Amino acid sequence: MSKKINYRKSPKSFKEQIELLEKRGLNFKNKAKAEKILENISYNRLSAYWYPLLKEPKDEELFKSGSNFEKVFRIYQFDSELRIIMFYAIEQIEIALRTQIIFHLSNKYNSGFWFRNPDAFKSYPLFVDLLKKLCINTQNSNQEYIKKYSRKYNQYIPPSWKSFETLSFNTLFSILKNLKDKNEQVIIAKHFGLHHDVLKSWVNTIIYIRNICAHHSRLWNNVLTISPVWPKTPYNHWVSTWENKNQETNDKELNLYSAICITEYLIKQVNPYNKFRSKLDVLFDAYPDINKFDLGYPDNWKSEPLWAK
Numbered sequence: 001m002s003k004k005i006n007y008r009k010s011p012k013s014f015k016e017q018i019e020l021l022e023k024r025g026l027n028f029k030n031k032a033k034a035e036k037i038l039e040n041i042s043y044n045r046l047s048a049y050w051y052p053l054l055k056e057p058k059d060e061e062l063f064k065s066g067s068n069f070e071k072v073f074r075i076y077q078f079d080s081e082l083r084i085i086m087f088y089a090i091e092q093i094e095i096a097l098r099t100q101i102i103f104h105l106s107n108k109y110n111s112g113f114w115f116r117n118p119d120a121f122k123s124y125p126l127f128v129d130l131l132k133k134l135c136i137n138t139q140n141s142n143q144e145y146i147k148k149y150s151r152k153y154n155q156y157i158p159p160s161w162k163s164f165e166t167l168s169f170n171t172l173f174s175i176l177k178n179l180k181d182k183n184e185q186v187i188i189a190k191h192f193g194l195h196h197d198v199l200k201s202w203v204n205t206i207i208y209i210r211n212i213c214a215h216h217s218r219l220w221n222n223v224l225t226i227s228p229v230w231p232k233t234p235y236n237h238w239v240s241t242w243e244n245k246n247q248e249t250n251d252k253e254l255n256l257y258s259a260i261c262i263t264e265y266l267i268k269q270v271n272p273y274n275k276f277r278s279k280l281d282v283l284f285d286a287y288p289d290i291n292k293f294d295l296g297y298p299d300n301w302k303s304e305p306l307w308a309k
Helices: 014-023 031-040 043-053 069-108 124-140 144-152 160-166 169-177 182-191 196-214 256-270 276-286
Strands: none
Touching: 014 031, 031 043, 031 069, 043 069, 069 160, 069 169, 069 182, 069 196, 069 256, 069 276, 124 160, 124 169, 144 160, 169 196, 182 196, 196 256, 256 276
């Protein structure tokens, strides 16, 4: 292992950043516009989008012939619009999961206050943590429906169909995983057309994607750091494969395409009028220079049953 050294690079002006990139082989059609972009989108953030344009070995940070800044920025813009599409679709799936948890557990226990029963959960610490979150969230809520409830009723925490609207996607996922009665997981998963273990894995995956979108991080050319479960017996149309091979290592990996497939499958179950596929098509039409392979799309993706129109 090589010995570590202190970081000694000095900050550079935006003009100096352009000069450095130009020296390394990146072309600019309009330096004034490029400087304006760098003033508002950091060099470090954009570097993730020009990384594939670097020659090997990439540590030398020299660009391949013909690389230009405008191409980098178009990829950045594409990625920004893709995040918006993914975020909106995942929002609908989150709302559907919340609705199913509230509906089935309220009916099982014949009460909107079922969450106050520790026997509903496998984990007692989770039960305590959930009550704590609901207390804090409802106490701090400015939503009129929460305030109206508090003015009228004795129970401090409103019933689940009100109070659960204040919970995050992560907390909903935690509730789903920790339901003591596995049959409730099975019932909820059937609504989404999946085995309950697959649903839990997929929800974990789309929360990971949602967090990327919420923090404005990169989706394009991203390899998933978690591995969603492959559905052996999906109830509805699916794909034959979602894996890709790393061109450098030849190892199998999951790119964004797998998460896009998960989102398409789930959104079809929760919103028959959804426009997820059409929004993706419009986006790709607007950016014909974007290579779908960088997202993990296989050559035959259009012929897969999941994507049939």
